[in-house]
Amino acid sequence: RKEVEQDPGPFNVPEGATVAFNCTYSNSASQSFFWYRQDCRKEPKLLMSVYSSGNEDGRFTAQLNRASQYISLLIRDSKLSDSATYLCVVSYDNFNKFYFGSGTKLNVKP
Amino acid sequence: DVKVTQSSRYLVKRTGEKVFLECVQDMDHENMFWYRQDPGLGLRLIYFSYDVKMKEKGDIPEGYSVSREKKERFSLILESASTNQTSMYLCASEGGNQGGYTFGSGTRLTVV
Numbered sequence: 001r002k003e004v005e006q007d008p009g010p011f012n013v014p015e016g017a018t019v020a021f022n023c024t025y026s027n028s029a030s031q032s033f034f035w036y037r038q039d040c041r042k043e044p045k046l047l048m049s050v051y052s053s054g055n056e057d058g059r060f061t062a063q064l065n066r067a068s069q070y071i072s073l074l075i076r077d078s079k080l081s082d083s084a085t086y087l088c089v090v091s092y093d094n095f096n097k098f099y100f101g102s103g104t105k106l107n108v109k110p
Numbered sequence: 111d112v113k114v115t116q117s118s119r120y121l122v123k124r125t126g127e128k129v130f131l132e133c134v135q136d137m138d139h140e141n142m143f144w145y146r147q148d149p150g151l152g153l154r155l156i157y158f159s160y161d162v163k164m165k166e167k168g169d170i171p172e173g174y175s176v177s178r179e180k181k182e183r184f185s186l187i188l189e190s191a192s193t194n195q196t197s198m199y200l201c202a203s204e205g206g207n208q209g210g211y212t213f214g215s216g217t218r219l220t221v222v
Contacts, residue, residue, distance in 0.1 A: 034210050036210075041218075042215070042216075043200055043213035043214060043215050043216050044153070044200070044211075044213055045213070046210040046211070046212075049209075049210060087152075087153075089210075097143070097155060097158060097168070098143075098155075098202075098211060100145075100152050100153040101152060102150065102151065102152035103152060
């Protein structure tokens with residue numbers, strides 16, 4: 001079983017739409033959670049950390065549900081520039097090894 | 111900002127060649143990682159290092175080795191390149207403060 005599972009998409013949405021991604025993780029001892037964004041042929045870049053209390057950064061909101069072992073990312077008022085692949089990441093050991101989902105592809109259309 | 115530099119963006123090597131992929135970070139981070147990324151498989155951890163001269167196998171170490179002689183530099187070595195090692199290789203650095211990884215820009219390796 002994969003450590004982290006994501007719907008690969010693609011999610012095709014119009015500009016201005018609200019879109020949500022979920023990701024599930026298998027290890028209940030997971031301690032750290034992140035969303036990364038990866039543009040085509042580029043390296044992943046940290047979008048936001050995910051805290052137990054949930055956190056918001058502008059149009060982006062991340063939530064953690066430990067009981068059900070999933071994290072979510074909500075994007076409001078989608079922009080064309082939000083088109084990318086979004087990677088869910090969890091970590092649960094002292095070396096901070098990260099386990100990546102395969103990514104969810106988002107296409108925002110005009 | 112942390113900068114992680116990978117020496118080559120694109121490489122083409124022949125089967126059986128020994129290949130060195132270099133990675134340098136400039137923020138005195140303890141932890142460094144090598145991943146490969148393949149379509150449908152996501153990022154998979156090859157090796158990581160939490161200190162100079164220390165190395166640990168990741169999930170797919172076969173066919174690879176690493177070297178960390180200095181804190182800022184973490185090298186990935188393909189002892190005898192094979193076509194199934196054609197991939198995007200990503201180096202990452204992390205400071206141990208739960209702040210997430212910073213990645214290099216990646217090396218797209220093709221083995222022919």
